[in-house]
Amino acid sequence: MPPEHVRAVSPVPLKDRFSQGLDAPICLTWELTYACNLACVHCLSSSGRRDPDELSLDEARGIVDHMVDMKVFYVNIGGGEPMVRSDFFDLVSYAVERRVGVKFSTNGTRMTPARARRLAALDYLDVQISIDGATAATNDLVRGEGSYEAARRAMDNLASAGFGQFKVSVVVTRQNVEELDALAAIADEYGAQLRLTRLRPSGRAVDSWEALHPTAVQQRMLYHWLAERPGVLTGDSFFHLSALGEPLEGLNLCGAGRVVCLIDPVGDVYACPFVIDRQFLAGNVRDPGGFPGVWRESSLFRSLRQPQSAGACASCGSFDACGGGCMAAKFFTGLPLDGPDPECVHGHGEAALAARGTSPRASIGHSKVARDGTPLPVPTPVRFRSPART
Amino acid sequence: MRRLLSEPFAVDRPWRLNPLVALRDESFGALAYHYGNRRLVFLKSRTLVTLVSSLHEYPSAAEALDAHVPEAQHTSYARALERLAASEVIDAA
Numbered sequence: 356m357p358p359e360h361v362r363a364v365s366p367v368p369l370k371d372r373f374s375q376g377l378d379a380p381i382c383l384t385w386e387l388t389y390a391c392n393l394a395c396v397h398c399l400s401s402s403g404r405r406d407p408d409e410l411s412l413d414e415a416r417g418i419v420d421h422m423v424d425m426k427v428f429y430v431n432i433g434g435g436e437p438m439v440r441s442d443f444f445d446l447v448s449y450a451v452e453r454r455v456g457v458k459f460s461t462n463g464t465r466m467t468p469a470r471a472r473r474l475a476a477l478d479y480l481d482v483q484i485s486i487d488g489a490t491a492a493t494n495d496l497v498r499g500e501g502s503y504e505a506a507r508r509a510m511d512n513l514a515s516a517g518f519g520q521f522k523v524s525v526v527v528t529r530q531n532v533e534e535l536d537a538l539a540a541i542a543d544e545y546g547a548q549l550r551l552t553r554l555r556p557s558g559r560a561v562d563s564w565e566a567l568h569p570t571a572v573q574q575r576m577l578y579h580w581l582a583e584r585p586g587v588l589t590g591d592s593f594f595h596l597s598a599l600g601e602p603l604e605g606l607n608l609c610g611a612g613r614v615v616c617l618i619d620p621v622g623d624v625y626a627c628p629f630v631i632d633r634q635f636l637a638g639n640v641r642d643p644g645g646f647p648g649v650w651r652e653s654s655l656f657r658s659l660r661q662p663q664s665a666g667a668c669a670s671c672g673s674f675d676a677c678g679g680g681c682m683a684a685k686f687f688t689g690l691p692l693d694g695p696d697p698e699c700v701h702g703h704g705e706a707a708l709a710a711r712g713t714s715p716r717a718s719i720g721h722s723k724v725a726r727d728g729t730p731l732p733v734p735t736p737v738r739f740r741s742p743a744r745t
Numbered sequence: 746m747r748r749l750l751s752e753p754f755a756v757d758r759p760w761r762l763n764p765l766v767a768l769r770d771e772s773f774g775a776l777a778y779h780y781g782n783r784r785l786v787f788l789k790s791r792t793l794v795t796l797v798s799s800l801h802e803y804p805s806a807a808e809a810l811d812a813h814v815p816e817a818q819h820t821s822y823a824r825a826l827e828r829l830a831a832s833e834v835i836d837a838a
Contacts, residue, residue: 359786361793361828369787372773379769381776381785426769428778428785454767456780479780 373606373614376660379425380650381614382590384628385418387443388435388620389721393462395487395498397526397560397567399629400619401720402435408621412442414641418618419450421646429456429479433628435620435721438465444473451479460485460524462502463509471509471516483524483550484509489537493530497567514545522588524550527577528567535580539587550588551581553595556687556697557629559722564688571705574698575599595680595696598673609682612637612659616650624649626659629683633718666693673701680704752837754830756810756823759838761801766834768794777834786834792818793825801838 360369390405391398410418422430430450437443438461450457456479463484474480484506488494491503498506513521523542525531531538535551542549556564569577578596581587581603591605606614611627618624622640625631637656638649650656668679679685680696688697689711695703754760762768765781774788777797788794796813803809806826814822829835 359784359828359832361786361788361825361832361834369773369789372771377771426767428767428769428776428780429783454780456778456783481783 370606370608373608373610374660374662376613376656378651379427379647380616382431382610383422383427383616383618384431384433385618386433386435386620386628387415387437387446388440390439391434391436391462392439392464393436393499393502394723395502395559396563397487397497397528397554397558399555399558399560400433400435400631401558401722403723404721405435406621406721410620410622410640412445414622415442415446416449418622418640418646419446419453419455421640422450422455423453425647425650427455429458432457432459434460436462436464438470447480448477451477454479457481458483461509462498463506464502466509466512468512468515471512471518474513475516475518481522482513482518483522484513485524485526486538486541487526487528488531489534489541493534496530497526497528497563510545510547520546520548522548522550524552526554527551527569528554529569529573530567532569532573532577535577539584548586548588550590551593552590553592553681553684555629555681555683557683558631558720561687568698571698571700571702574700578603578700595677595684595698596700598677598700602676607676608678609680611635611682612653612656616656618646624653626655627683629681630686631719632686634686664693666691667703667707668693668695671695671701671703752830754806754823754827756807756826757805759801759804760806760809760826760830760835761838762797763833763836768798770794777829779833782833784832786829786832788829793822796822796826797829797835800835 386400388405388409389402391402394403437459447457458481460483474482486494486503486506487497494503525538539549554560554568574596578599585604593603594607597603597607615627616624617628618640619631624637624640626635626637637653640646642648644652665674665679668674680699682692684697685692688708690697690707695707697704697708766777766779769776774790775794777786777788792814796809800806800809810819810822826835
């Protein structure tokens with residue numbers, strides 16, 4: 356649900372306040388593990404292998420304690436696949452018992468009927484099941500064979516357990532954008548909420564973004580589709596589309612390091628979930644000041660909270676609407692951070708992409724590798740044909 | 746939707762901060778998070794935060810307004826309370 360602004364008398368330009376950072380994040384993502392039993396081609400954290408340095412349950416509880424102190428109302432838990440951690444339920448219970456709400460994303464493969472019932476018994480807990488297509492054919496090309504079936508089974512199990520309203524979470528791609536109505540119908544079937552998020556060229560999507568990201572025509576269609584459906588959740592991720600007209604619901608700003616950050620499985624704190632790269636590393640929760648120290652003192656976060664240059668976007672009439680778009684999308688496509696988003700709705704991104712050099716490679720990855728260190732194959736987007744119905 | 750129908754706001758009735766809502770003070774006012782409907786609401790003035798936090802001490806919202814808000818601003822603050830009642834940040838005490 357997008358945040359609501361209730362003002363009385365003098366409205367404060369909140370967007371400006373948020374750009375200068377808050378004492379604690381509003382939207383904190385916490386990836387519990389890099390271990391994953393799937394190998395999605397667009398995985399933003401290049402997950403696969405567990406990192407041997409993963410935070411222990413005790414350390415994770417310590418982070419929850421800090422969240423309580425900082426009045427972080429809820430945390431978005433992801434991975435990797437968070438449910439593969441054997442202490443997953445211990446940690447989730449620890450958080451919700453302290454009124455740190457948990458919203459967690461799962462591929463559903465571990466959502467047995469028993470686990471669904473266990474989740475249904477917890478307060479302050481939301482579940483997002485990921486599918487990236489309304490059919491197995493569309494979904495499995497991105498998420499791997501059998502993943503659609505597993506996700507639907509997880510939804511069935513949650514429904515049977517009486518979980519109530521869960522979320523069906525979809526990363527919008529060139530291939531599934533034609534299936535939005537069908538995806539909404541799947542969510543409706545379960546009484547679930549549909550959540551759409553933007554594909555970023557992060558993690559393994561550095562390699563697949565080119566083939567997966569929606570076309571300019573599709574983006575316009577998506578904007579209108581979302582504008583007509585304010586009940587569809589977006590995690591505020593399509594603010595670059597707000598340059599097309601009336602702003603979409605949400606804060607419409609890049610919150611990285613200001614109101615948003617990521618804690619990764621080894622405790623590294625990044626500016627946002629989509630920039631797992633040394634350049635955006637603010638510190639580690641194992642540092643002496645813990646997570647609050649990183650949030651408040653890191654030089655990276657302090658610099659992000661300073662006024663940012665609009666650069667090449669300064670003369671564009673839409674800059675107030677889109678703010679130049681997504682930092683991660685620019686970084687991983689090799690574009691300057693003070694220029695247009697690669698998916699700029701006015702086409703400035705395409706021109707910049709044509710003029711750029713090579714894009715940076717992600718410096719951190721946990722994709723599965725063979726014994727000799729060579730990457731194991733993941734389902735690759737080269738198998739995509741052109742969309743069948745165009 | 747999990748939301749229940751909320752009682753319409755009436756200024757002559759007693760109100761309180763919903764027990765399912767937590768406030769986090771910020772320089773601009775406060776963030777309010779509703780653990781039931783999972784909505785985040787921004788209270789964009791310190792006076793509004795004071796008003797909302799002390800509603801339960803008064804027999805009616807009108808008396809809370811008298812105590813905390815300059816008279817010229819009663820209408821706009823009453824409207825803010827109406828919005829907060831609709832999003833269940835405050836409820837009838």
